[in-house]
Amino acid sequence: MDQNFCTAVFWRGGEKIDLHGLEPEAVRCLSVTGERKVNISFLRAYPNLEELTLMEKCEGVEVLCELKQLRYLTLWLSAPVSWEQIHLSNLRVLHLRGEKNGDVTPLLADITVLHLEEMRKVEDISPFLIPAVHLQKLYLQSLPAVQTLPNLELLCDLYAIKLYELHKLNDLSVLSHSNLYYFAASLIADKLSAGRLAEAVMAIPNLKGAALERVDRSGRRYGQIQKAFSDAGKSALLCEEISNLTTWLSL
Incomplete structure (x- = not known):
C-alpha cells in the first residue's frame, strides 16, 4: 500500500x-x-x-x-x-504491542505474519503460535522475559524468523527441528557464546540465509561467528541484508 x-x-x-x-x-x-x-x-x-x-x-x-x-x-x-x-x-498480518490486548486467539487462524512487541512479562509465546497454523513469518521484539523459543516444528509453513532485543534468550536448540529458511537476529542471547550461537543457527536443516552481525552492539561475537561459518564451509549463508525489516518482509 x-x-x-x-x-x-x-x-x-x-x-x-x-x-x-x-x-x-x-x-x-x-x-x-x-x-x-x-x-x-x-x-x-x-x-x-x-x-x-x-x-x-x-x-x-x-x-x-x-x-x-x-x-x-x-x-x-x-x-x-x-x-x-x-x-x-x-x-494476514497481526502486530501486537504490549500485554493488554485481550485474548487474541480468534484473530490468529489465518495470519501469515505475526509481530510480538514490548511484552515485558511474557515468558512463553506458545499460546500465540499454536492457533496460527498458517504462520510464515515471526518477528519477536523486545521480549525481555523470554529465555527459550517454543517448539517450531509444528509450524510447517514458518520459514522466516526475526529476533530483536531478546537479551535473556539462552536456548536456540529448537532451531534444529524447524522448517526455517531465514534467520535474522539483533541484540539477543547475551550470555550465549558465539560458538554455540553459530552452531544453533547452522543446525537449521534448510537454512538459506542468516543475519547475525548485530547480535551485539559492539560486534564482539560476530568475528567468531564468521569463523565458525567459514570453518563449516557455510560462509555463503551469512546474508546480513535480510536483517533490514523491509527486506525481511519481502522474503
Whole structure:
C-alpha cells in the first residue's frame, strides 16, 4: 500500500480526524488513538480499510467483521477487549504491542505474519503460535522475559524468523527441528557464546540465509561467528541484508 496513514485521535475534550483530503470510502490505512474509550463502530464508514492500527482504549470491535478488505492489524491497547466473536477471514498480518490486548486467539487462524512487541512479562509465546497454523513469518521484539523459543516444528509453513532485543534468550536448540529458511537476529542471547550461537543457527536443516552481525552492539561475537561459518564451509549463508525489516518482509 502506497497510501499514507490517515489518523483519528480522540481525547477527553474532543477529536481530530485527518484523512488527508480523502473521503472515508477511499481510506486504505487508518490509525485510531483513544485517550478516552472510543467506540470504533464509526469504522463502518471506512469499508475499504486494508490496514488498521488501534491504540489505547476501544470498544465495539465487532465492527471489524464488516471490514472485508482488512489485511493488516496493529493492536496496542491499554484496556483489553473481547475478540471471542471476531473472525477476520482476510487478516494476514497481526502486530501486537504490549500485554493488554485481550485474548487474541480468534484473530490468529489465518495470519501469515505475526509481530510480538514490548511484552515485558511474557515468558512463553506458545499460546500465540499454536492457533496460527498458517504462520510464515515471526518477528519477536523486545521480549525481555523470554529465555527459550517454543517448539517450531509444528509450524510447517514458518520459514522466516526475526529476533530483536531478546537479551535473556539462552536456548536456540529448537532451531534444529524447524522448517526455517531465514534467520535474522539483533541484540539477543547475551550470555550465549558465539560458538554455540553459530552452531544453533547452522543446525537449521534448510537454512538459506542468516543475519547475525548485530547480535551485539559492539560486534564482539560476530568475528567468531564468521569463523565458525567459514570453518563449516557455510560462509555463503551469512546474508546480513535480510536483517533490514523491509527486506525481511519481502522474503
